[in-house]
Amino acid sequence: MKDLLEKLQSQEGVRDEKEVKMMAPLTLAYMGDAVFETYIRNYLIQQSNLLVGELHKKAILYVKAKAQAEIVHQLEEQLTEEEWGIVKKGRNQKSATTPKNAELIDYKYATGFETLLGYLFFSGRIQRLIEIMEKSVAIINESRKR
Known part of the structure; x- marks a missing residue:
C-alpha cells in the first residue's frame, strides 16, 4: 500500500508545506476520503475472500462518518498540535x-479526519499517513468487539 501511495503522490510530486497549507480543507478531505477508502478496501481484500457485496458492507463499517468521528x-x-489543527480546520x-x-x-x-489524511498525503508524510490508517483500523476493530 505504501508503494501505491508513493506512486500516486509522485505523479505531481510532493508539494511544499506552504502550498499544502493553502489548499482548501475540503479539497484535502476529498483526497483523504479516496485514500482512506482505498486503504480500507485493500485491507479487507487482504483479510478475507469475500464477494464484492460483502466487502462493501464491511468497508462501510470503517468509512462511515460515525466510525471516522470515533477514530x-x-x-x-x-x-500532534499541527495535525489536530488540521482536523479542526476541516x-x-x-x-x-x-x-x-x-x-x-x-x-x-469525519471531514476533519479526511482533511488530515489528505494533508498528510499531499505533504509527503506517507509513513505517518499509513500509521494513522493502521491505528484507525485497530480502533474500529476494537469497537466492533464490544
Missing part, C-alpha cells in the same frame, strides 16, 4: 452537502 476522537491525544468547514445517514457533528469530525 478521530480516539486518536486526538496521539496527534471540521469547521461549511460543506455544500448535508449528511444523509449521519449526525451533523459526526459528519464534521
